[in-house]
Amino acid sequence: MPDVDLPQLRALLAVVDEGSFEGAAHALHLTQSAVSQRIRALETAVGQVLVRRTRPAGVTAAGAVYLRLARQVLGLEAEARAAVSAAPGPGRPVLPVAVNSDSLGTWVLPALAPLADEVRFELHREDQDHSADLLRDGVVVAAITTAARPVQGCTSHRLGVLRYRPVVAAARAGTDFPDGPTPEALAAAPLVVFDRKDDLQDRYLRERGVDPAAPPRHHVPATADFALAVRLGFGWGLLPEADAAAGEREGALVDLDPGRHVDVTLYWQQWTLPTAALRRTGDAVREAAAAALR
Structure with a gap:
């Protein structure tokens, strides 16, 4: 070299x-x-x-x-x-980390907060199916990803399962799905997706024998706004289990397909870089995931 x-x-x-x-x-x-x-x-x-x-x-x-x-x-x-x-200051290490939006908006930020005075985090919001690419390209030093196999030069640790359930606004359930989530209804009813990398709804539709290209869709690329769009009746969508349950308790959402769900297994991959900042960050993420995920 x-x-x-x-x-x-x-x-x-x-x-x-x-x-x-x-x-x-x-x-x-x-x-x-x-x-x-x-x-x-x-x-x-x-x-x-x-x-x-x-x-x-x-x-x-x-x-x-x-x-x-x-x-x-x-x-x-x-x-x-x-x-x-x-004294802490500009000398603090910078850690670029890729995190999927649902984890970022729920359990990851509280996990990293205790380290915020020691580490300068540069968080990249990236779909969990694509975040490993940022590791390979050197853009980030750690990532929450669905890739179990370690990227070269990284370690991989299973975090747990994030479960999603298909839900629809209570006001739309009877109109869009009078006979339940039949293939015909799923092909016609509008749905909400996060962005064009979001494959969750498509996975569910394929499992139900429906062409994912058939239904009209709304793109809402923000976690809180995505859930709000589903509640407001833009269309049905897959929400993390906790959000889906909260909407049901409030009477705002209806479980579209009881007993069905989409499970996403998440892994923490980080470079084998011997720094205390990266080690402590990995420990914090793994500990929080053990409490937040299945």
Whole structure:
């Protein structure tokens, strides 16, 4: 591996995290020209293009290797700097972590809160079926994911099962599903999905023998707003078991298909990076998951 220095790695990390050379210059208190020079010097040393000059900026396959190196080296440096500093501050390690929206909006933030004075978290909201890609690309150092097999250079720990139940607003149940969730009714009734990566409703429809492309759908990419849209009657949707039960108790929601559910098994994957910040974060997430998940 060619010789690289910390300023070059810091520039690479800033360009990716900030999404542009301009943003990196602002974050590093440098000129944009200085950032460009550092990136060019690193690419010259490596002999390959590392940064994709797009908006937002990204990395090539070779760049992902060096982005991972940058996070590892600078993470260890930040922890060393924090260890010899009496007061918390900019020296605190930065941990980019990918979390699925439903976990982020329920049990993950309370789990991380006790560490907020020691670690600067950079949380990436990403669908659990896709978050492992961020680990592979070096964008994050840990992720909640459905991938059980460890990404290269990572460990994997089973967190538990997040159960989802199909529910519909009480006011719509009789209109959209007069005879229950028949294939004909499911093919015609509108549904609510989180975003275009959300496959939960499609999984349920396939299990019921319905073409997922048939029903009209609303996209509502925010956890609280998603649940609210279902309550307001935009369409039926799959909600985490606790949210579904709360809506039923209030009389706002009806269990669309009693006894049926979609289970999502979640795993915690993290780099094998020997830092106290990453170790303590992993411990906190696993402990909270044991109480929150099945």
